[in-house]
Amino acid sequence: MSPPNDKKTVDGTDATTGAPCRSRDVLEKRLRRKLDLRTMPMIVVMATMGSVSLLFGSAVHSIARLAGYEADLHLKGNQYGAILSIIYVGYIFMQLPSPAVFIPSCMVVWGGVSVLTGFYTMALVSRLFLDFVEGPFIPGAVFFLSGWYKRDELALRLSIFFNGNVLSSAVLPNMQGVLGQAAWGRETFASICRWLFYITGSITILVGVCAVFILPDFPHNTRWLTPEERALAVSRLEVDAGLEERTIMGGLWDAVSDCKVWWLSTAFIIQTIGQSLLLFPPTLVATLGYDLTNTLLLSLPPWVFATTFSLVFSRYSDKMQRRYIYYFASNVITVIGVIVSMCTMNKTARYISMFLMAQCLAAPTVLWGWVNNTFAREPAKRAVAIALINGLSQTGNIIGSFVWPSNWGPTYRYSYGICLATFGVSTAMFGVMHLHLKHLNKRIKKNEQDTKDVDELGYPIGFRYLV
Numbered sequence: 128m129s130p131p132n133d134k135k136t137v138d139g140t141d142a143t144t145g146a147p148c149r150s151r152d153v154l155e156k157r158l159r160r161k162l163d164l165r166t167m168p169m170i171v172v173m174a175t176m177g178s179v180s181l182l183f184g185s186a187v188h189s190i191a192r193l194a195g196y197e198a199d200l201h202l203k204g205n206q207y208g209a210i211l212s213i214i215y216v217g218y219i220f221m222q223l224p225s226p227a228v229f230i231p232s233c234m235v236v237w238g239g240v241s242v243l244t245g246f247y248t249m250a251l252v253s254r255l256f257l258d259f260v261e262g263p264f265i266p267g268a269v270f271f272l273s274g275w276y277k278r279d280e281l282a283l284r285l286s287i288f289f290n291g292n293v294l295s296s297a298v299l300p301n302m303q304g305v306l307g308q309a310a311w312g313r314e315t316f317a318s319i320c321r322w323l324f325y326i327t328g329s330i331t332i333l334v335g336v337c338a339v340f341i342l343p344d345f346p347h348n349t350r351w352l353t354p355e356e357r358a359l360a361v362s363r364l365e366v367d368a369g370l371e372e373r374t375i376m377g378g379l380w381d382a383v384s385d386c387k388v389w390w391l392s393t394a395f396i397i398q399t400i401g402q403s404l405l406l407f408p409p410t411l412v413a414t415l416g417y418d419l420t421n422t423l424l425l426s427l428p429p430w431v432f433a434t435t436f437s438l439v440f441s442r443y444s445d446k447m448q449r450r451y452i453y454y455f456a457s458n459v460i461t462v463i464g465v466i467v468s469m470c471t472m473n474k475t476a477r478y479i480s481m482f483l484m485a486q487c488l489a490a491p492t493v494l495w496g497w498v499n500n501t502f503a504r505e506p507a508k509r510a511v512a513i514a515l516i517n518g519l520s521q522t523g524n525i526i527g528s529f530v531w532p533s534n535w536g537p538t539y540r541y542s543y544g545i546c547l548a549t550f551g552v553s554t555a556m557f558g559v560m561h562l563h564l565k566h567l568n569k570r571i572k573k574n575e576q577d578t579k580d581v582d583e584l585g586y587p588i589g590f591r592y593l594v
Contacts, residue, residue: 158359161352169338169342170268171288173264230271230342231336231339231342233263235332235335238328238330269285274506278499278500278593283442286442286493289492290438377507377508378505385502392519393519394553394556395517396520398523399522401546408485411468411484412478433485434488436488440489441496450561450594455554458553462551466547467480468481472537501592575588
């Protein structure tokens, strides 16, 4: 639904900023451009560096798997899945809502941990500690963006943020021979992780230090905005969602007592299990039967295409102010790709199906915009809800790490079957939430028509949940 009209006026003048009504849109556009230029490049760089570290826990392991990682380390049974899944344990326990200064600080610390990581014998322990300090980054960044952008501006920015990892995916497979070592050759994993962590860890520290001085904190206390811009930044969010001030403990109680938080968390867990195919792109491309180099080269185009697709979907989701229909479309396209891969071993058909399956990248970007929109009115509650939902959803990544055992290859029909089932269940669960929010919107509309005192409503006239 549309956000309420944000032109509050007194005698033809905006009541908050004092600007003429006709110029408010111009001021808001200028403010939005200023925020985009100041925050989004740094957020993308931070997301890219964060994904480089995460690649050690997901894509790097998948690539290394092709390069003989399991044989080099004599891994058997579920040991490979255990190493892959341990990354998400720290994430579950460290989903803390984070201000702008805390996010870069965590980044500096995880860069330091990366630099100190050099040998496989320390990999399990070091990765666990690495992800304890990385854990606050995603919920902190999501909460940070939701504290600056309106509900119909957020999905596109979240899509840009989440797709920052594609930059690292594009660069890393092509670093063959840098510093005298192959990026993903058939060398032992110890040399690979030393190469990766020394360089990327140092860069991560530098980026974190720079981010402390670049990222703003909150609209009301950002010094590089003019007083007029600060007032506009605060008022446009208040009018968009009708912000309510609550204490941290009040926000915590509101979040844990809201059934929507737990329903969305469960749906996210199931959706994330299905999206486990995002953890194994080189493994899936390897089923086409090409050598390692060609496999890595063929792994890249589907995800670059998916990034473009995700940005377009998120942009139209914001423009049309709809969430579920775009999430649904993303899952339908993904399911078509899964079914094709289940039913044939034809190289052309399976490679095309990988482009279709990669479109599930669009689903979480739209979903996170939806989550922020659903809990937009109370910042404290929104921060806790984001942390809970994102933290619990990592359970899906832990489970998903065991969905693709090598003995199920090269067809991976059982793996695809699990993904197909989870996509079906999660789509249905988010569909129930869609219907529930539509019902709440009807109730809100009826209350507006029946009430005699606007203050008794508890929300601004015209507020509706985006569905």
